[in-house]
Amino acid sequence: ADATSKANAAQAAAEATASAALGSHEADTTNVHGIVDTSILVTTTGTQSLTNKNIISPTGIVKADVGLGSVDNTSDADKPISTATQTALNLKAPIASPTFTGTPAAPTASSGTSTTQIATTKFVSDAILDLVNGAPGTLNTLQELATALGEDENFSTTITNLITDVNTDVDTLTTSFNNHEINTTDVHGISDTSLLITTIGTQTLSNKTIDLSTNTITGTVAEFNAALEVADFVTTVDSGTVTETMMSANSISTSKIQNLAVTTDKLAENAVTASKLADNAVDTTAIATDAVTTVKIVDGAITSDKIYASAVTTNALSDISVTTDKLADNAVTADKLADNAVDTAAIATDAVTTVKIVDGAITTAKIDLSSVTTNKLADNAVTADKLADNAVDTAAIVDSAVTTVKIADLAVTADKLANSAVDTIAIANDAVTAAKLANGAVDTLSIENAAVTQQQL
Numbered sequence: 368a369d370a371t372s373k374a375n376a377a378q379a380a381a382e383a384t385a386s387a388a389l390g391s392h393e394a395d396t397t398n399v400h401g402i403v404d405t406s407i408l409v410t411t412t413g414t415q416s417l418t419n420k421n422i423i424s425p426t427g428i429v430k431a432d433v434g435l436g437s438v439d440n441t442s443d444a445d446k447p448i449s450t451a452t453q454t455a456l457n458l459k460a461p462i463a464s465p466t467f468t469g470t471p472a473a474p475t476a477s478s479g480t481s482t483t484q485i486a487t488t489k490f491v492s493d494a495i496l497d498l499v500n501g502a503p504g505t506l507n508t509l510q511e512l513a514t515a516l517g518e519d520e521n522f523s524t525t526i527t528n529l530i531t532d533v534n535t536d537v538d539t540l541t542t543s544f545n546n547h548e549i550n551t552t553d554v555h556g557i558s559d560t561s562l563l564i565t566t567i568g569t570q571t572l573s574n575k576t577i578d579l580s581t582n583t584i585t586g587t588v589a590e591f592n593a594a595l596e597v598a599d600f601v602t603t604v605d606s607g608t609v610t611e612t613m614m615s616a617n618s619i620s621t622s623k624i625q626n627l628a629v630t631t632d633k634l635a636e637n638a639v640t641a642s643k644l645a646d647n648a649v650d651t652t653a654i655a656t657d658a659v660t661t662v663k664i665v666d667g668a669i670t671s672d673k674i675y676a677s678a679v680t681t682n683a684l685s686d687i688s689v690t691t692d693k694l695a696d697n698a699v700t701a702d703k704l705a706d707n708a709v710d711t712a713a714i715a716t717d718a719v720t721t722v723k724i725v726d727g728a729i730t731t732a733k734i735d736l737s738s739v740t741t742n743k744l745a746d747n748a749v750t751a752d753k754l755a756d757n758a759v760d761t762a763a764i765v766d767s768a769v770t771t772v773k774i775a776d777l778a779v780t781a782d783k784l785a786n787s788a789v790d791t792i793a794i795a796n797d798a799v800t801a802a803k804l805a806n807g808a809v810d811t812l813s814i815e816n817a818a819v820t821q822q823q824l
Contacts (some may be wrong), residue, residue, distance in 0.1 A: 529809070621645070631655065641665070751775060772796075781805075791815075 402408070409415050431437055441447075448456075460467055473485045480491055499507045508510055557563070564570055570623045577584070 409417065430438055433679045473487050476482070476484050478490075478497065481489075506515060519525055564572070618701045
């Protein structure tokens with residue numbers, strides 16, 4: 368009995384342990400039978416979702432399984448459309464021969480377009496305005512133009528024919544009138560109209576006698592004389608026939624004098640006054656040699672443009688006549704001045720500036736004694752080649768004017784130095800070398816007390 372009880376108890380315990388182990392095994396989803404996660408296994412029954420799986424040749428699947436139960440293989444042309452869609456399509460115009468309603472719009476073509484593009488009302492309106500082009504209101508329609516042309520379809524031909532007829536008539540009238548105009552015989556009962564005299568205009572009478580008892584000649588004597596030609600009243604006379612007493616005052620005008628007729632022997636003494644000369648009448652050929660003397664020239668009459676080039680020579684100028692105000696600026700050039708013409712008295716103060724002097728023109732002979740003062744010399748103007756030998760003496764040099772840079776190397780020799788001229792301040796430091804000292808030159812008086820150091824010996 369004890370054995371049986373123990374066996375049953377052991378069996379029950381084993382079953383309980385096995386049941387617990389099986390329950391734990393059933394609930395375990397990881398590392399079971401070599402499967403990492405049994406919770407994601409797919410079974411052959413039930414509904415499950417597959418992700419990122421390729422199903423190859425599935426069987427048993429129908430369109431209803433995938434939500435396409437109403438889908439069939441009807442062709443596109445036979446596929447039905449909804450009633451709403453069909454109703455909307457019925458409101459659309461067909462592409463071929465459409466009929467539009469309402470106010471349809473289209474792009475307006477640019478002016479002058481000539482294609483199959485649709486012409487909008489604006490395009491047509493603009494084309495009509497371009498055609499009318501601002502024509503007046505009574506001629507801006509075809510009907511108005513037709514009325515203006517007399518409803519004549521052949522208006523151009525009609526006008527051309529009328530112009531031809533008018534030209535023919537004008538030519539006929541012109542020929543007839545011209546024949547009448549040029550016909551001077553037997554016209555209006557006059558045998559020769561070319562000989563008639565009218566009351567206006569200018570005409571020439573030949574071999575006519577004017578009866579002054581019944582006719583009056585009006586006008587002034589001057590007008591009458593001006594109307595007469597000299598050739599009608601004066602014949603050629605012998606030389607010397609017309610004397611002074613025969614000529615009235617102011618009777619000889621320019622037109623009466625033959626060119627070159629007035630010679631020297633024809634002019635009376637002092638006959639040619641300023642009022643008798645025309646402007647610019649006196650040219651070079653008209654003036655006799657030496658004829659223009661001082662008394663014949665009005666003061667100030669000879670201006671620059673009246674003088675011929677090189678005409679003013681020395682003998683034509685009076686002494687002291689060329690003053691400053693008579694000379695134009697820059698008029699006196701080197702070739703206009705005679706040799707030695709410009710002396711001290713002729714030169715104004717400060718007149719001779721640098722630009723007026725030719726390079727090399729100032730020689731020793733041209734410089735007055737003591738005339739070259741400090742203010743006459745330009746800075747750095749006196750170079751070595753400008754100084755004559757021994758020209759610079761003590762009196763010519765300003766105190767402290769001779770600086771080191773002004774003295775050429777080796778220029779100051781013993782004979783150029785005055786006695787006791789070289790003092791301490793005149794000698795540069797270290798300037799007196801052994802080679803510069805003459806034998807016996809340095810005596811006791813020349814040496815400053817305590818000046819001779821060990822380095823100096």
